[in-house]
Amino acid sequence: MSSVATAPRRRFDLGVLGNLLVVLALVALAIGLSQWQAEPLRWSFPGRGRVWAAGAVAALYAGFVAAIAVSRTRRARAQALPAITAQQRGDWLVAFASQTGFAEQLARRSYEALRDAGLHADLAVLGSLDAAQLAQYPRVLFVVSTTGEGDAPDSAAGFVRRVMAQAGELSATRYGVLALGDREYTEYCAFGHRLDHWLRHSGAQSLFDLVEVDNSEPGALRHWQHHLGLLAGHTELPDWSAPSYRPWRLQERLLSNPGSVGGPVFRLGLVPADGDALDWRAGDIAEIGPRNSAADVAQWLATLSLDGAEIVRHEDAQEPLSALLSRSRLPDPNAVRGQGAQAIADALKLLSHREYSIASVPADGSLQLLVRQMRYEDGRYGSGSGWLTEHAAMGTAIDLRIRSNPSFHAPSDARPVLLIGNGTGLAGLRALLKTRIAAGHRRNWLLFGERNAACDLHYRAELDAWQADGAIERVDYAFSRDGESRTYVQDVLRKHLDAVREWIAQGAAVYVCGSLEGMAPGVEAVLHEAVGVETLETMAANGRYRRDVY
Ligand SMILES: Cc1cc2nc3c(=O)[nH]c(=O)nc-3n(C[C@H](O)[C@H](O)[C@H](O)COP(=O)(O)OP(=O)(O)OC[C@H]3O[C@@H](n4cnc5c(N)ncnc54)[C@H](O)[C@@H]3O)c2cc1C
Numbered sequence: 216m217s218s219v220a221t222a223p224r225r226r227f228d229l230g231v232l233g234n235l236l237v238v239l240a241l242v243a244l245a246i247g248l249s250q251w252q253a254e255p256l257r258w259s260f261p262g263r264g265r266v267w268a269a270g271a272v273a274a275l276y277a278g279f280v281a282a283i284a285v286s287r288t289r290r291a292r293a294q295a296l297p298a299i300t301a302q303q304r305g306d307w308l309v310a311f312a313s314q315t316g317f318a319e320q321l322a323r324r325s326y327e328a329l330r331d332a333g334l335h336a337d338l339a340v341l342g343s344l345d346a347a348q349l350a351q352y353p354r355v356l357f358v359v360s361t362t363g364e365g366d367a368p369d370s371a372a373g374f375v376r377r378v379m380a381q382a383g384e385l386s387a388t389r390y391g392v393l394a395l396g397d398r399e400y401t402e403y404c405a406f407g408h409r410l411d412h413w414l415r416h417s418g419a420q421s422l423f424d425l426v427e428v429d430n431s432e433p434g435a436l437r438h439w440q441h442h443l444g445l446l447a448g449h450t451e452l453p454d455w456s457a458p459s460y461r462p463w464r465l466q467e468r469l470l471s472n473p474g475s476v477g478g479p480v481f482r483l484g485l486v487p488a489d490g491d492a493l494d495w496r497a498g499d500i501a502e503i504g505p506r507n508s509a510a511d512v513a514q515w516l517a518t519l520s521l522d523g524a525e526i527v528r529h530e531d532a533q534e535p536l537s538a539l540l541s542r543s544r545l546p547d548p549n550a551v552r553g554q555g556a557q558a559i560a561d562a563l564k565l566l567s568h569r570e571y572s573i574a575s576v577p578a579d580g581s582l583q584l585l586v587r588q589m590r591y592e593d594g595r596y597g598s599g600s601g602w603l604t605e606h607a608a609m610g611t612a613i614d615l616r617i618r619s620n621p622s623f624h625a626p627s628d629a630r631p632v633l634l635i636g637n638g639t640g641l642a643g644l645r646a647l648l649k650t651r652i653a654a655g656h657r658r659n660w661l662l663f664g665e666r667n668a669a670c671d672l673h674y675r676a677e678l679d680a681w682q683a684d685g686a687i688e689r690v691d692y693a694f695s696r697d698g699e700s701r702t703y704v705q706d707v708l709r710k711h712l713d714a715v716r717e718w719i720a721q722g723a724a725v726y727v728c729g730s731l732e733g734m735a736p737g738v739e740a741v742l743h744e745a746v747g748v749e750t751l752e753t754m755a756a757n758g759r760y761r762r763d764v765y
């Protein structure tokens with residue numbers, strides 16, 4: 216039976232320190248004021264009334280302190296983690312290491328999201344675990360902060376000493392890391408990265424790339440939620456904090472792959488509806504607020520005989536019920552039958568955001584996306600891609616926010632760059648190429664994979680023109696359905712190992728954009744063959760190996 220997981224203990228309570236400082240300051244003040252006392256101090260009885268009054272104040276203060284202590288103890292008990300026993304162990308573990316409580320709060324929310332999705336998950340303090348306990352879980356999510364100068368939180372110091380001192384045996388474990396930090400510190404998210412490194416060296420496989428959170432940035436937390444939703448098999452987990460969208464007008468939508476055997480992919484162009492300046496960098500991400508189709512909303516209202524024009528209150532604003540319904544998850548009509556419009560509005564949950572790699576640069580005059588239309592098994596459109604590629608009419612205002620994604624920005628110098636990707640991953644690579652070409656950096660090698668050359672080469676004319684005038688030095692394609700056998704990006708990369716080594720030896724940076732399943736791990740395995748695990752790790756640490764995979 217495994218040990219009981221407990222909430223982290225701080226070495227000292229900041230509140231106690233604060234109180235001590237206040238008392239010291241009062242003593243210093245009293246000593247200072249006593250300098251002005253001209254006559255010797257004389258003691259006289261203040262009178263019964265004053266003694267009673269002072270006693271009452273002291274009693275009130277003691278009661279107040281006791282009430283706070285009781286409520287804190289109750290809260291701590293309510294938050295205490297249940298014991299994890301071998302018999303009751305879940306399939307998922309959320310383990311956290313927190314110094315001031317934020318990582319713990321996010322770990323609890325992640326744990327609750329998994330449980331709400333019906334998964335059997337446990338929650339534990341990282342420091343309470345050992346390698347054997349960790350190895351029992353097929354899937355582990357770590358939520359850890361960094362403190363001091365790149366250190367682990369106090370509660371994880373023992374784990375670092377006992378467990379991370381040597382590689383573990385975690386080959387059956389798949390994991391994800393949410394690393395909290397602050398870019399103001401030199402050792403940004405250092406403990407998260409150290410843990411990630413140890414996990415990889417212990418044979419664990421990552422479920423997705425480590426998510427860095429700079430100073431509680433809500434966009435990065437939504438990105439973590441995107442992964443959480445996919446893992447939970449429930450992409451409609453409500454956003455922990457809704458993005459502050461701006462309206463962007465949909466001004467272009469073009470089917471990019473007519474005749475393809477794959478899902479339809481669309482090229483979209485958007486401009487700010489309120490005339491704002493275009494401002495982002497290649498590598499950044501567009502967060503989109505999906506909407507239900509007008510037809511779905513109308514049908515839902517009709518089922519309940521409700522009037523969509525009825526005005527309801529939502530977050531200090533008033534709007535027609537139909538407008539609020541369009542951005543919300545439509546509840547099961549039977550669950551809300553008989554309720555008034557405002558009661559329904561009060562219980563609505565907004566549709567969660569979707570992320571798309573930006574395919575253009577501001578100089579293009581519009582924000583362009585490359586979006587694959589997704590469908591559920593029953594034929595319904597995916598919430599985000601369905602809205603963008605099917606339901607939103609041209610000219611519609613799309614809720615959009617740009618998330619800066621520094622970990623996929625282009626190098627600032629002229630170093631050679633290998634751009635590797637598949638499918639809609641070409642979006643992120645195209646924006647990087649545009650930035651490089653505009654800066655006159657022509658040592659670009661594009662390696663791109665899709666199904667058929669005849670229909671699936673997005674931006675074909677542009678890529679051909681760049682190649683023809685030498686803006687892209689080298690292009691290799693992997694069209695998996697064109698040959699006798701299936702050939703993917705990683706297979707083509709493997710054919711050119713010597714050239715890959717040569718480019719990397721010349722200082723090249725490697726950018727990978729596209730599928731998290733299949734392509735990204737396949738490419739990484741070939742890069743390991745080319746330059747070795749350690750070199751690739753050093754490249755990642757130095758920003759020379761960057762990925763935007765989903
Ligand atoms: C950083 C980042 C960048 C992205 N860039 C792009 C991009 O440039 N172009 C693009 O088309 N998409 C991109 N995506 C994916 C995009 O955010 C959505 O996940 C995708 O459009 C599906 O959302 P949806 O709302 O249409 O489908 P949902 O309503 O979420 O789901 C509809 C159906 O599709 C399935 N599904 C959803 N996501 C996946 C998945 N990843 N793999 C397999 N099945 C899935 C669901 O299980 C469900 O059956 C990116 C994601 C991330 C995290």
Ligand SMILES: Cc1cc2nc3c(=O)[nH]c(=O)nc-3n(C[C@H](O)[C@H](O)[C@H](O)COP(=O)(O)O)c2cc1C
Binds near residue numbers: 397404
């Ligand atoms: C004293 C102190 C030291 C910190 N040191 C680092 C650091 O070296 N690197 C980093 O990325 N973040 C550092 N941070 C930022 C924290 O990791 C970040 O605020 C995080 O959200 C805190 O999460 P927690 O409340 O779970 O501890 C530090 C914060 C504090 C207060």
